[in-house]
Amino acid sequence: MYDVIIIGAGPAGLTAGLYSGRSRLNTLIIEKAADGGQIAITDEIENYPGGLSNEESTESGSELTKRMSRQVAQFGAERVSAEVTKVELEGKVKKVHTYDAVYESRAVIVASGAYPRLIGCPGEKEFTGRGVSYCATCDASFFEDFEVFVVGGGDTAVEEAMYITKFARKVTVIHRRDELRATESIRERASKNEKLHFMWNSVVTKLDGDGLLSRMTVKDTVTGEERVIEADPEDGLFGVFVFIGFLPNSELYQGQLEMEDNYIVADERMRTNLKGVYVAGDIRIKPFRQVVTATSDGAIAAMQIEHDLASGELD
Ligand code: NAP
Numbered sequence: 001m002y003d004v005i006i007i008g009a010g011p012a013g014l015t016a017g018l019y020s021g022r023s024r025l026n027t028l029i030i031e032k033a034a035d036g037g038q039i040a041i042t043d044e045i046e047n048y049p050g051g052l053s054n055e056e057s058t059e060s061g062s063e064l065t066k067r068m069s070r071q072v073a074q075f076g077a078e079r080v081s082a083e084v085t086k087v088e089l090e091g092k093v094k095k096v097h098t099y100d101a102v103y104e105s106r107a108v109i110v111a112s113g114a115y116p117r118l119i120g121c122p123g124e125k126e127f128t129g130r131g132v133s134y135c136a137t138c139d140a141s142f143f144e145d146f147e148v149f150v151v152g153g154g155d156t157a158v159e160e161a162m163y164i165t166k167f168a169r170k171v172t173v174i175h176r177r178d179e180l181r182a183t184e185s186i187r188e189r190a191s192k193n194e195k196l197h198f199m200w201n202s203v204v205t206k207l208d209g210d211g212l213l214s215r216m217t218v219k220d221t222v223t224g225e226e227r228v229i230e231a232d233p234e235d236g237l238f239g240v241f242v243f244i245g246f247l248p249n250s251e252l253y254q255g256q257l258e259m260e261d262n263y264i265v266a267d268e269r270m271r272t273n274l275k276g277v278y279v280a281g282d283i284r285i286k287p288f289r290q291v292v293t294a295t296s297d298g299a300i301a302a303m304q305i306e307h308d309l310a311s312g313e314l315d
Pocket of ligand 1: 046047117118119151152153154155156157159176177180181203243244245246287288289290
């Protein structure tokens with residue numbers, strides 16, 4: 001029986017593990033993939049406190065994650081690599097099922113994050129890995145000297161588009177409106193990047209090609225007109241990177257935890273509607289999803305559990 005089980009080892013889960021382990025609580029972190037969650041595939045983290053950047057380098061998400069994971073291990077939290085398949089969160093003993101085991105605890109922190117939203121157009125699934133990608137750090141280098149399109153208009157789309165210009169010969173951001181959602185400082189950097197171009201009031205309605213992505217249909221959101229964009233014949237293919245927001249990994253908790261738009265609802269101490277169940281990070285309903293807000297949630301959840309266990313609240 002653990003004191004705390006943390007589901008997810010992104011910044012929220014790792015910080016919860018750090019605080020929980022450091023409070024001498026018997027802590028288990030369960031994660032199905034690599035530590036870091038979304039930042040594991042983020043090239044540059046410019047705005048996490050202490051992460052100084054200079055002309056040559058900015059801290060990458062994977063470097064930050066490595067330091068976080070080492071710090072968590074130092075304070076004694078156990079970590080299991082497994083996929084959580086079922087949770088039983090009511091009652092005093094919480095049960096977390098994986099394919100191989102059932103783990104029990106007095107408290108649970110749900111920190112299972114979010115995943116990229118899809119365009120949802122014909123061809124998108126078929127061409128994923130054959131031209132369509134959701135991860136610039138993973139795939140941008142495949143497009144060295146090719147043309148690339150980036151779908152989206154938020155911070156992620158513009159930052160990742162700038163990263164892709166290090167590889168591609170031309171990058172065009174396709175946005176459904178006539179102005180970016182991205183913050184001023186990011187827009188300013190983008191405007192100085194000569195390889196970066198913008199296609200406004202446009203949505204991708206079809207992705208196509210012969211084996212590899214080489215054709216796409218784009219619709220003008222103002223006139224409704226559709227046009228087909230073909231790869232340069234010399235290239236024979238182009239890349240489409242999609243960054244149009246994220247959706248929470250909350251399916252497992254439906255029917256047990258209170259949600260809004262599939263995000264889990266909690267109070268400012270990260271307590272959900274169920275006693276002994278807390279939430280942290282991008283899966284929680286909140287206005288800003290940043291690494292720093294995720295780590296903050298994780299710290300608050302773990303400190304609240306320490307308090308609730310010590311005060312007998314969870315007995
Ligand atoms: P986001 O801010 O929600 O932006 C999503 C973008 O995709 C919006 O421009 C939206 O268009 C567009 N979009 C949504 N659904 C679409 C669809 N079906 N078809 C076409 N376009 C669609 O998401 P994000 O950029 O991933 O950022 C998520 C959070 O992380 C934000 O809070 C952001 O500030 C933060 N973030 C911060 C940094 C940083 O500070 N360095 C870096 C990355 C992310 P509309 O504008 O028309 O709604």
